Amino acid sequence: MTEPRVDIDEPVTLAHDGSWPGYLCACAEALNAPEPVPRVVGYDAPLGLFESRMAVARDDGRAAALWDRLTAKAGVPAMRIVLEAFLSERPDARTNAAVVIRRLRRDGAEALRDLADPVVLSVDKAANRSRREAERTTGIARLSELADGSWYAPLEPECDVLPLVADHFAARFAAMRFALHDLRRGRAVLHEPGRPWLLADGFALNRAVSDGEGDGAPGYIDPLMLSSDESRIRDLWRRYFSATAIEGRLNPGLQSAHIPKKYWRLLTEMGRG
Amino acid sequence: MDASTKLSILADAAKYDASCSSSGSARGNAPGGLGNGAVGGICHSWAADGRCVSLLKVLLSNACAYDCAYCVNRRSNDVPRAGFEPEELVRLVIDFYKRNYIEGVFISSAVLGCPDHTMERMIGVAKTLRVRERWNGYLHLKAIPGSSVELVDEAARWADRVSVNVELPSRASLARVAPDKTPAAIFGVMRALARASGFEPRKALPAAEAPDKLALPAPAGSAAEPVPLYAARPAPSGERSVMAARKGRARDPGSAVLPAGQTTQLVVGASPESDATILTLAENLYLAYDVRRVYYSAFMPAGRDPRVPALPGPPLLREHRLYQADWLFRFYGFRADEILGPDRPYLDADLDPKCAWALRNLDRFPVEVNRADYLELLRVPGIGPRSASRIVKARSKARLTADSLKALGVVMKRAAFFVTCSGSAPTLPGSTRRPAPDAAYARAALTDGAALALAPLQMEFDWGAP
Known part of the structure; x- marks a missing residue:
């Protein structure tokens, strides 16, 4: 009988329930995790072959606390972009926004200027998309x-x-x-x-x-x-x-x-x- | 006549006024009231001609005392006439607004008797909407040339925006095509509107002797003053661009009086003036009266009137290029004399005016995207205000490559001719070729589809013919 192989590159993911507070809780978990940073995915995302997934429970108090901390560091306009990216429902927008949240905590709103970075750019574009759709909705x-x-x-x-x-x-x-x-x-x-x-x-x-x-x-x-x-x-x-x-x-x-x-x-x- | 037929006639009669925007006002809702302003403006639909529908655009009446040759409502034209009772129009606005069909209303009117009487009727509707209905949606009123300053001021009190149309780009054409309107009547209203919105037109007067000045009749309590009219010459080089002049102007979208200022419109193709004349006039209107928008309306040949040309269709391509040039004034920092001049009176039919300018000014290119300032970036074809500000943001974090430019939204098939990324020229999309801007194919590569899409409707008219 052989030992199960332990792959150090085995991706760890954190799953949220799809709600905004649930998502913030998964992001909070990711912020506390050691490197490599776990990806944040929805409960319903297909499970990867070597993925080990941990479900994070929704806790509105925890979500609100994270929101307040991040807003104090990065400011309301930056956090609005994160919310808009979340609401865009674009593939990867939520996962990428979780990465951006980590950077916002470290560098503040400055992190969003790095548009040459594909992750930041995709969050920026997803947020634009939500904003445009919201504008359209106010008209139609x-x-x-x-x-x-x-x-x-x-x-x-x-x-x-x-x-x-x-x-x-x-x-x-x-x-x-x-x-x-x-x-x-x-x-x-x-x-x-x-x-x-x-x-x-x-x-x-x-x-x-x-x-x-x-x-x-x-x-x-x-x-x-x-x-x-x-x-x-x-x-x-x-x-x-x-x-x-x-x-x-x-x-x-x-x-x-x-x-x-x-x-x-x-x-x-x-x-x- | 039933309400539905009336609405059809009076909407049909109003549709040639191009002003559709609903931006510039942050009027708040009042307790128990209905509606508010959205500073950025909101489009609610798009009609079959592709134009946006934001405001309920109607005439109070189309039974006009005037006889302007370009206008479908002219006295001598044989069209069905109708008029709203003020109460009917108020009901319509409220019913449409509550259903979110519209952002507000744009009330205009044929001239009923005299200008002041017509203004009073429009102001009556405005007042009912604001006071009795407590309605705070977007209200655009058309001012009739020659109205008294008192009535223009009162219109400004109720409206978010008031406009008066220049109509024709020269005094001579106005006299021929719209004989009932005079430059003094039009510019007098424009001056009153500028003042009502807190802009002093006198400040913007060029000191140099303009060839075409006219003393307007003095408003009560002040001296007559010269006002620039149809200046044939562009503002002297060194004068600030429209964009730069606007940066210094304080505008308050929350103001109770005329928060969205004034706009104007002129007809293109009903008279012989060149694009250069039109753009120079437009620039002067932006600078001298703080006009928010100048609309260009391709002349729609309607009926046979010997005072205007019998075009086979509206000059849509020309109108399109004029709008593009107008955008260069307001958002790209261009001056009229950079776009056209006496030696080059018409815009290029095949190129947008920015590409045409870039090809004439190759000594200013290529621009290094990692170093150039925002205004230099704005001058590059394929880079607009949005991508320029994204470039400025992104390069503070990393050096930009051709790939990152594309990701930031730069149109590389145009920009590739005019930029370098850290010293090297990007290749054209879909090829390994590095474009040299003086290459013979640059012009062909930069040609856009507008001429193809819009030109079949446009034909030359020989102004020299008898």
Whole structure:
């Protein structure tokens, strides 16, 4: 019987549960680990052949403590970039952001200037991607008025942008009761006038409708749920939208370069509802 | 007439105004109110012509007393006429805004009777939106040339941005094409707007004798003053670029009065002025009135009016190149006389103006990316403000190579002609060749697709023909 071979290069990884606090806890563990620095991966990442993986439990207090320590060292703008990279859901963005967190702790915000380094650059690009997707979402979210006077907007963002856009909508529509529903991730920002917004997992506009089959595509709203004015105003908006294009300069290529077709499904003016 | 038909007519009549931006205002929401400003502006959709839709852009009425040859709403044109009741428009803005269709509204109007009466009607809608509806979204009002200073000031109190259009690039063309508008009427409003947003136009007056000065009628309580109009000559070399001049200007997006300042627009191709004349005028407007944007609108031939040319289509390529040159003013530190001059009155159809400039100034290249300052980097084709600032950041940590430039977002197929990385020239993407900028193929390699995409619609018009 032979001894099991011990490979000193055997990669150790730290797994997090996919939530932001869970991720920060795995990063905290990585910060305390000796060299070589373990990689931070999601629970659901495929296990490598020689990988030895350790699951790190989510502990919101520990996550908050790390966030505060890092923010004190690197400043809010740098930490916002880390959060944006995390939310981008790009392959490797979270693993790379964990490496960047280590450098932020050592060098402060200065570490993010090293854009010639592929890891820092990939985090910077992932953060840009989230930021752009959040900006796009602030423009293309379409709210519908429901019969009870509340408002509902279905979304399908490429990145997990709800935490990045909630403040914007809460300030703008402060007096409205609304839900911004990320259909891909099943989460929603819920806002009531006069209260801070909440992020709710497992949201559905109307369980009875969405549990049944055949009630249309995701984001579909039963016309019975809509306010009496809703369809008239949607028609006016479509009328405006088609009248504002100049016939002599039609340029569908340019249009879909600005707003790729995958987003059209939820846009009132592109035919929805 | 039902609301839907009215909306179609009045949106159709307003769509030739190119101003779409909703940036520059940080107006906050009020307790119990609706909406706020987003400093960077937000695009909400893109129409079939590829232009962004940010504001509900409509006329209050399209029944115009004026007869400007380039304008679809001119008195002599046979189009259906309509007008909003103020209350209808207010309702529309609120309904669209709550659904996040729009960032705000851009209200313009045909001239109803006299300029002041028209302004009063637009101000009425603005006031209702702001006061009764407590609406704080983005409000762009069009000022009518010749309106009184008091009304322009009042418009500035409610709006985030007010604009008055220069329309034509010379006094002679204005007199021929838009006979009801005068330079004094247009520039008088522009001056009032500059003041309302906290910019004193007098300070920007060039000391030298401009050939084309005009004494504007004196506003109450002050002396008449000369204002630069359609200056045929560019600002003297050594004068600061638009970008440099703007750096020193304090702007407050949170200001209650006109936080987003003023813009203007001129029609391209309805009159014989060259690109050089247009760009020189634009530069003067940026410097003298702190205009935030100059929009260039390709003339859309609409109907047969002998005062304007019968073009086969709008000069879109020319408009595109003018916008590119305009970007060079505002974000790249170029001056008009670097881009065009009396010996070179038109922009190159095949090259973007920055490439064209670089090929004329090869003595300034190659630029060493590990040493050159930000402004020098900005002058390199293929490097923009974003990649230039990334280069400056990244090289403080490591020496940059051709590969790192590419990773930082530099367009190497253009930049390769004009840079070195630690002394060596990068190869062109997809080849082992090191490009020499004076090589015969440089011009061909730098040609972009704009002429191909936009030129079929553009034809020469012989201005000398009877």
